[in-house]
Amino acid sequence: MTRKEMTNGRPDTAKVLVTENLTMQFGGVVAVDKLNVVVHEGEIVALIGPNGAGKTTAFNVITGVYTPTNGRVRLFDRIIAENRPRGKMKALYKGDDAGQYKDDVVLTPDKITKLGVARTFQNIRLFKSLSVFENVLIAHHTNLKAGVLRATFGLNRKEEKDMHEKSMELLSIVGLDHLADEVSGSLPYGMQRRLEIARALATEPKLLLLDEPAAGMNPQETLDLMAFIRDIKDRFGLTIFMIEHHMNLVMGISDRIYVIDFGRQIAEGTPVEIQANPDVIRAYLGVDE
Amino acid sequence: MKKNFPASVRLTLSLIAAVGVFFLLFWLEGQRTEQGMLISILQKSVILSIAAVSMNLLTGFTGLFSLGQAGFMAIGAYVTGLIAMPVSSVDNVFYVSGMADGLRSFKESLSVLPTPLLITLALLAGGLIAAIFAALVGIPVLRLKSDYLAIATLGFSEIVRAIIAAPQLDRITNGSYGLKAIPGFDSGGGRGSLLIPFGVAVACITFIVLLIRSSYGRAFKAIREDEIAAEAMGIGLFKHKQLAFIISSFFTAISGGLLAMFMRSIDARAFQVTLTYDILLIVVIGGIGSITGSIVGAFLVTFAKEWWLRFFDQPLVINGFKVPLLRTGFRMVVFSIFLMLIVLFYRKGLMGNREFSWYRLLSWPARIGRRKKSLPSGDEEALK
Numbered sequence: 187m188t189r190k191e192m193t194n195g196r197p198d199t200a201k202v203l204v205t206e207n208l209t210m211q212f213g214g215v216v217a218v219d220k221l222n223v224v225v226h227e228g229e230i231v232a233l234i235g236p237n238g239a240g241k242t243t244a245f246n247v248i249t250g251v252y253t254p255t256n257g258r259v260r261l262f263d264r265i266i267a268e269n270r271p272r273g274k275m276k277a278l279y280k281g282d283d284a285g286q287y288k289d290d291v292v293l294t295p296d297k298i299t300k301l302g303v304a305r306t307f308q309n310i311r312l313f314k315s316l317s318v319f320e321n322v323l324i325a326h327h328t329n330l331k332a333g334v335l336r337a338t339f340g341l342n343r344k345e346e347k348d349m350h351e352k353s354m355e356l357l358s359i360v361g362l363d364h365l366a367d368e369v370s371g372s373l374p375y376g377m378q379r380r381l382e383i384a385r386a387l388a389t390e391p392k393l394l395l396l397d398e399p400a401a402g403m404n405p406q407e408t409l410d411l412m413a414f415i416r417d418i419k420d421r422f423g424l425t426i427f428m429i430e431h432h433m434n435l436v437m438g439i440s441d442r443i444y445v446i447d448f449g450r451q452i453a454e455g456t457p458v459e460i461q462a463n464p465d466v467i468r469a470y471l472g473v474d475e
Numbered sequence: 476m477k478k479n480f481p482a483s484v485r486l487t488l489s490l491i492a493a494v495g496v497f498f499l500l501f502w503l504e505g506q507r508t509e510q511g512m513l514i515s516i517l518q519k520s521v522i523l524s525i526a527a528v529s530m531n532l533l534t535g536f537t538g539l540f541s542l543g544q545a546g547f548m549a550i551g552a553y554v555t556g557l558i559a560m561p562v563s564s565v566d567n568v569f570y571v572s573g574m575a576d577g578l579r580s581f582k583e584s585l586s587v588l589p590t591p592l593l594i595t596l597a598l599l600a601g602g603l604i605a606a607i608f609a610a611l612v613g614i615p616v617l618r619l620k621s622d623y624l625a626i627a628t629l630g631f632s633e634i635v636r637a638i639i640a641a642p643q644l645d646r647i648t649n650g651s652y653g654l655k656a657i658p659g660f661d662s663g664g665g666r667g668s669l670l671i672p673f674g675v676a677v678a679c680i681t682f683i684v685l686l687i688r689s690s691y692g693r694a695f696k697a698i699r700e701d702e703i704a705a706e707a708m709g710i711g712l713f714k715h716k717q718l719a720f721i722i723s724s725f726f727t728a729i730s731g732g733l734l735a736m737f738m739r740s741i742d743a744r745a746f747q748v749t750l751t752y753d754i755l756l757i758v759v760i761g762g763i764g765s766i767t768g769s770i771v772g773a774f775l776v777t778f779a780k781e782w783w784l785r786f787f788d789q790p791l792v793i794n795g796f797k798v799p800l801l802r803t804g805f806r807m808v809v810f811s812i813f814l815m816l817i818v819l820f821y822r823k824g825l826m827g828n829r830e831f832s833w834y835r836l837l838s839w840p841a842r843i844g845r846r847k848k849s850l851p852s853g854d855e856e857a858l859k
């Protein structure tokens with residue numbers, strides 16, 4: 187199946203995330219080079235590539251941590267980032283399609299989260315000195331309705347109670363409810379990863395971005411994680427876009443895979459297609475072109 | 476779970492303590508002639524505790540290191556002083572260049588209000604104006620990284636002081652002559668010299684505690700812990716920093732207004748950087764991230780500085796032998812040594828980031844023994 191057929195085969199599923207010629211250049215380093223990704227509703231899509239390929243950078247651009255140098259990001263029907271090379275970047279820019287994207291759209295990460303994108307981090311970023319429970323509770327804040335005075339005087343008791351209940355529920359889904367009062371930074375690595383996912387879910391996302399969720403896990407834990415990701419996807423009706431190095435996990439769980447190398451997209455397809463793709467094999471084995 | 480007594484026990488203990496403190500203060504006020512020194516130190520302590528808790532809201536709970544305290548206190552003090560000062564004293568105070576006509580007629584229209592209401596309004600107005608300044612200053616300043624934020628707010632504080640003392644504002648701030656005849660806490664006639672500042676402090680600190688426990692307070696802590704993660708969880712950095720900054724400045728200015736009422740006459744020199752350092756000191760000694768610590772610290776530092784160590788400033792002659800070192804200013808040397816000791820032995824301040832709990836207080840004697848036993852293992856940990 188080619189990409190065209192794939193897309194045509196899903197006429198009625200909405201495109202959740204689309205990146206158009208997305209480019210991120212730091213000084214002279216092109217970390218992401220013309221990335222064109224489409225993620226449909228309900229899919230699990232993986233982004234793979236060797237170390238330093240620009241995967242995390244792509245996530246950072248999608249979530250608003252960086253403003254792209256050139257290109258556009260759409261979430262559902264909305265443009266959440268659009269930029270073209272400007273200022274000093276005009277001279278430095280190495281691409282050839284500068285000037286195609288006329289609008290400037292810059293949203294801070296919190297705004298993008300409010301639109302329904304949540305993420306985890308490659309180097310776990312929990313609120314370390316706070317409890318496991320508080321980590322999840324805090325993430326509910328983004329959907330809080332009460333203003334600061336109402337919240338301070340405890341006039342949103344129902345809302346507060348709901349937040350507590352939902353947090354506890356999320357913790358039991360990820361199997362951490364018995365550790366709710368522990369300091370999150372003291373949890374073992376694998377549990378911290380689960381907690382980060384629970385925290386991301388608390389923002390009530392539609393699209394979940396996972397940056398190497400299986401990093402540091404043993405094969406058994408990785409298998410558990412695979413089942414877990416499928417479970418939360420169904421339970422919360424999520425679309426998942428993930429970066430992962432564990433090939434078993436990637437091949438076992440993904441509907442489609444994008445491969446990038448040196449920032450450039452080198453392949454796209456189903457796991458079977460990707461495994462047979464000579465470009466991918468070359469990139470992973472490090473053979474010179 | 477942390478060990479604690481059941482809620483009913485805690486509530487009863489707290490009520491008993493509150494009633495006890497209330498009657499103690501009430502009784503003390505009756506002893507004004509004998510206990511004048513104690514009363515004024517208590518007043519100053521409780522006033523500084525508001526400023527310290529406000530600073531802790533920023534530094535300890537939001538992770539914003541701001542050094543603008545003296546500036547916001549000055550705004551609070553001047554606004555409160557100007558509004559609360561009786562119209563009849565205006566000519567005496569502004570004897571050099573007189574008061575601006577607009578301000579004077581504004582004060583005349585306010586003079587129909589009874590004194591307690593006027594003072595309440597004066598304090599609130601100080602807080603609000605400081606909050607507006609905080610909102611404006613916050614726009615550029617809160618986007619800065621921590622160290623730069625400290626320097627920028629310090630600069631703001633000095634600018635406020637310079638503007639207050641500027642001759643161009645003589646008809647409003649009375650320039651370098653300062654404000655006088657500001658009504659004190661007992662101006663209502665009744666007992667208020669302790670109950671008013673303590674009452675205001677309880678209200679302010681309760682608000683801050685409730686804020687910290689609310690969802691917004693949790694968002695502040697998230698920003699303190701990890702800005703990038705907080706933002707990724709949908710917490711707007713600027714919005715929440717701005718909120719913390721405005722609220723903190725509001726209460727800092729209330730503290731400044733109370734300070735004006737405490738001092739009765741103020742001028743710009745009272746709001747130098749040293750005032751900010753005093754508050755910072757209280758916060759550090761008490762424990763960054765502990766409200767209880769800031770309150771305890773305010774009392775401890777003020778009592779030590781103003782009273783307990785006075786002894787060192789008095790020359791002492793025993794049998795014709797003049798004890799060396801004891802002279803004016805030596806107190807501050809002892810004070811500094813005392814600070815160093817606290818910082819050495821309680822690296823995270825007296826309270827760390829813990830809060831007061833009846834259980835901890837009442838089980839304190841028992842825990843001292845246990846702590847000694849567990850020390851060696853703690854050392855091992857430190858060596859790793």
Ligand SMILES: Nc1ncnc2c1ncn2[C@@H]1O[C@H](COP(=O)(O)OP(=O)(O)OP(=O)(O)O)[C@@H](O)[C@H]1O
Binds near residue numbers: 212240241308
């Ligand atoms: N803020 C930055 N400033 C400059 N260069 C950056 C920045 N962030 C990333 N890079 C560069 O961009 C390139 C891609 O990095 P990125 O972290 O996106 O790779 P990755 O695919 O996630 O790799 P890994 O598998 O190791 O996580 C690297 O060369 C990196 O040094």
Ligand SMILES: [Mg+2]
Binds near residue numbers: 243
């Ligand atoms: Mg990465």
